Amino acid sequence: MSTTKYYLWTVGCQMNKADSEKLAAGFDRLGLKATDRIERADIVVLNTCSVRQHAEDRAYSKLGRIRDLKKQKPDLKVAVMGCMVGLKTDELEKRFPQVDVFARPQQFGPIMELVEGPHEDLGGEFWPSTYAIPEGPAAYVPIVHGCNKFCTYCIVPYRRGREKSRPMDEIVREVNYLARNGVREVTLLGQTVEAYGHDLESQPDLGDLMREVSAIERIARIRFLTSYPKDMTHRILEAVAELPKVMECFSLPVQAGSGAVLESMRRGYTVGEYREKIAEVRKLMPGAGITTDIIVGYPGETEADFEETCALLEELRFDKVHVAAYSPRPGTIAWRKMPDDVPPGEKARRLHRVEAIEARISQEINDTYVGTVQEILIEGIRGEQAFGRTRTGKLVHLDIPARVGSLINASIVHAGPFSLRGVEPNALDLV
Numbered sequence: 001m002s003t004t005k006y007y008l009w010t011v012g013c014q015m016n017k018a019d020s021e022k023l024a025a026g027f028d029r030l031g032l033k034a035t036d037r038i039e040r041a042d043i044v045v046l047n048t049c050s051v052r053q054h055a056e057d058r059a060y061s062k063l064g065r066i067r068d069l070k071k072q073k074p075d076l077k078v079a080v081m082g083c084m085v086g087l088k089t090d091e092l093e094k095r096f097p098q099v100d101v102f103a104r105p106q107q108f109g110p111i112m113e114l115v116e117g118p119h120e121d122l123g124g125e126f127w128p129s130t131y132a133i134p135e136g137p138a139a140y141v142p143i144v145h146g147c148n149k150f151c152t153y154c155i156v157p158y159r160r161g162r163e164k165s166r167p168m169d170e171i172v173r174e175v176n177y178l179a180r181n182g183v184r185e186v187t188l189l190g191q192t193v194e195a196y197g198h199d200l201e202s203q204p205d206l207g208d209l210m211r212e213v214s215a216i217e218r219i220a221r222i223r224f225l226t227s228y229p230k231d232m233t234h235r236i237l238e239a240v241a242e243l244p245k246v247m248e249c250f251s252l253p254v255q256a257g258s259g260a261v262l263e264s265m266r267r268g269y270t271v272g273e274y275r276e277k278i279a280e281v282r283k284l285m286p287g288a289g290i291t292t293d294i295i296v297g298y299p300g301e302t303e304a305d306f307e308e309t310c311a312l313l314e315e316l317r318f319d320k321v322h323v324a325a326y327s328p329r330p331g332t333i334a335w336r337k338m339p340d341d342v343p344p345g346e347k348a349r350r351l352h353r354v355e356a357i358e359a360r361i362s363q364e365i366n367d368t369y370v371g372t373v374q375e376i377l378i379e380g381i382r383g384e385q386a387f388g389r390t391r392t393g394k395l396v397h398l399d400i401p402a403r404v405g406s407l408i409n410a411s412i413v414h415a416g417p418f419s420l421r422g423v424e425p426n427a428l429d430l431v
């Protein structure tokens with residue numbers, strides 16, 4: 001009998017990627033084989049995202065292709081998982097009868113039933129000892145699932161449920177496994193990563209977890225994503241500053257620079273509080289890398305509100321700004337209660353203005369790296385060039401041979417808005 005092949009397609013955030021890696025590890029454990037050719041697959045899983053319309057449209061187009069495929073291959077099994085599943089499942093079932101199973105994020109059980117037959121749900125983390133097989137020296141490790149914040153525009157709490165932390169010993173076991181399999185850098189993941197631990201009995205915080213992970217010898221670097229300003233306590237920041245293996249690199253979404261818009265979004269902080277948080281980070285860790293997220297064209301965002309966002313970006317000078325035009329997500333508070341009243345052309349204009357500010361400031365910040373020596377973890381080789389990241393998260397291309405997984409020092413000789421170029425490494429810690 002030929003081996004069952006699976007095709008796994010993923011869009012969306014790092015959490016989705018981590019879920020897919022775990023599912024793939026589960027399939028591999030059962031003896032299935034991955035294929036990147038959908039027409040060769042016996043099982044197709046689409047891990048979807050509904051944070052933006054564009055991501056949903058990509059899944060719809062994939063489902064159209066699968067409809068044709070299933071006509072030629074009626075035994076093909078199809079599962080759709082991720083954030084598109086939830087509110088509109090009935091509608092999806094009617095529209096896409098070719099799908100055998102719809103599963104919410106991390107609801108691996110029904111997908112495994114497609115493969116194994118009836119499956120007993122034992123509760124808790126699915127297959128707690130099945131870990132993704134690392135593909136390089138850097139890996140993602142989810143530590144807290146879900147979100148309790150209910151920002152008005154966001155679908156995540158409805159699809160991923162409430163915050164649920166993984167026990168610390170389980171995470172440490174997973175990082176040990178990754179370290180034994182060549183991983184040198186882990187990124188601890190949560191939708192609001194500093195929420196880690198508040199629901200566990202002994203109430204550890206992210207700083208406590210970072211200390212435990214730091215003690216794992218082969219792990220050289222620890223990153224963490226995504227931060228939520230109100231959960232980011234002084235105690236956690238002190239741990240980041242104090243622990244040499246924890247990178248001084250923050251992803252701290254502000255979303256808007258207008259107090260009125262932030263309040264309408266129910267983000268839970270004021271512009272002033274956000275400013276203070278950034279000041280606290282920079283006081284403890286001057287030179288820390290800080291990126292942010294911005295939504296333009298949120299319902300009711302006036303020109304004056306938007307100008308406040310631009311002014312905040314000029315003032316706080318982020319290393320990178322991820323900007324998106326608002327699109328209403330069915331099921332959210334904003335979708336239910338707020339008219340999407342900023343015209344598409346105006347949203348596009350605001351988006352481009354933020355991109356222009358971002359490109360200029362990123363270039364100016366990157367220019368300050370030229371002439372400095374930076375510690376870089378080599379993550380891969382492309383052609384003749386190695387590439388990796390600085391402690392602050394800057395992508396660096398290196399004109400030298402270097403081994404993947406090595407930690408090196410490199411002199412930065414050139415800066416662009418998106419990456420740096422380095423030469424003359426001195427091996428610090430070759431593996």
Ligand code: SF4
Pocket residue numbers: 147148149150151154155156157191192228
């Ligand atoms: S903090 Fe807000 S934007 Fe972030 S995942 Fe939670 S609800 Fe969504």
